[in-house]
Amino acid sequence: MTPPGAAPSPVVELEDDRIAAHGVRLFLKRDDLVHPDLPGNKWRKLRHNIAPARERGTLLTFGGAYSNHIRAAAAAGRLYGFATIGVIRGEEHLPLNDSLAHAQGMGMRLDYLDRAAYRRKHEPDVVAMLRERWGDFYLLPEGGSNARAVRGCAELGAELRGFDVVCCPCGTGGTLAGLAAGLAPGQRALGFAVLRGGFMDGEVERLQREAYGTRRGAWSVEHGFHFGGYARRTAALDAFADGFADRHGLVLERVYVAKMMAGIYALAARGRFPRGTRVAAVVTGPAGASDTGLSGPSGTVAPGKRASLP
Structure with missing residues (x-):
């Protein structure tokens, strides 16, 4: 299943002397170009959740007032023919911001939970209250991360064979x-946490066990590049x-992607990647609306060469 108009995301080599000076080759996996309404990891997480949502007829999920996940879930419902409900953290504010107006324009019905109730959003009594209000639905966690999402993102790893990290x-x-x-044996995945707290390792392992019953692959999380915490800069x-x-002519989305890229450059400068290491960085989303309303101009790509896997 591929979103209409989507093509496999390209891998391009980034030519930058700040990286090359440390003997590292850096490539960008431009997953932000998968589809304008279903970019990057949003599509990969939703891909295997679409069938059960269509079977139920309605998908209900959660997000902040500027959530790209909410926008993508609404777009998936429009594209694949199921109803969507977005439960938003906090109170309703009118007029709607661009993100929520876009989701509503895609047919999503919006609901709101105060912050205390939102923290308990997956507890049985809150879910029961939502079912009483909205009827039957397929429940998708905030951010779209569940076992089906993990399996969708594993397909991303299969597209990136041939890189060291x-x-x-x-x-x-x-x-x-x-x-x-x-990823294949011998490859390593490196995540850059955009939140403080040091809990990401446990979440990654929990999701892998939910999807596969055990921990999978070689991976680690860097916790030193959150730049103050979630959505802070x-x-x-x-x-x-x-x-x-x-x-490079590419505007980096700053809640997630810019933090990862800054971390990669810093680790290269510290000698964390041996000379000759081939690093691929997944650009998970475009610059623009985010969970906090931070935005930047739309990213454009300077002419460059598509990489054949090294």
Whole structure:
């Protein structure tokens, strides 16, 4: 199953002397180009959740007021013919912001939970209340990370054979859990946590056990590049992302992707990648709306060569 109009995302080599000076070759897996409404890991997480959503007729999921996951779930419902309900953290604010207006325009019905109830969103009494309000539905966790999402992201790993290290940003852990499971022996997955707290390792392992019954693949999480926590940014992160855009013509999404890329450059400078290492970085989403309303101009790509796997 492929979203209408989608093509396999390209892998391009990034030519940057700041990386080359450390003997590292860096490639970008442009998953942000998969589909305008279902970019990157959003499509991979949703892919195997579409069939059960269609069987139930309705998908209900959760997100913040600027959630790209909410937008993607609404688009999937429109494209594949099932109803969608988005349960939003916090109170309703009118007029709707661009993200929620887009989701509603795709046919999604919106509901709201105060922050105390939202923290308990997967507890049986809250789910029962939602079923009483909305009827039967297929429940998809916040961020789309469940066992089916992990298996979808494993297909991403299978597309990236031939690299030594494959990197991705981590918000809920589903992308890293699947990516690592899909890589070949000898490859390593490296996740960059965008939240503080050091809990991501446990979430990744929990999701792998939910999907496969055991831990899979060689993987680890870097916790030192959250730049203050989820959706927070610093002058250093902004300077890195602005400099990257100036050099390469690509505007990095700053909640997730810019933090991963800054981490890769920093680890290369520290000698964490042996000379000759081939690193692939998964660009999971485009610059634009995010869970916090941070936005930047749409990313464009400077002319470059599509890489054949090394």
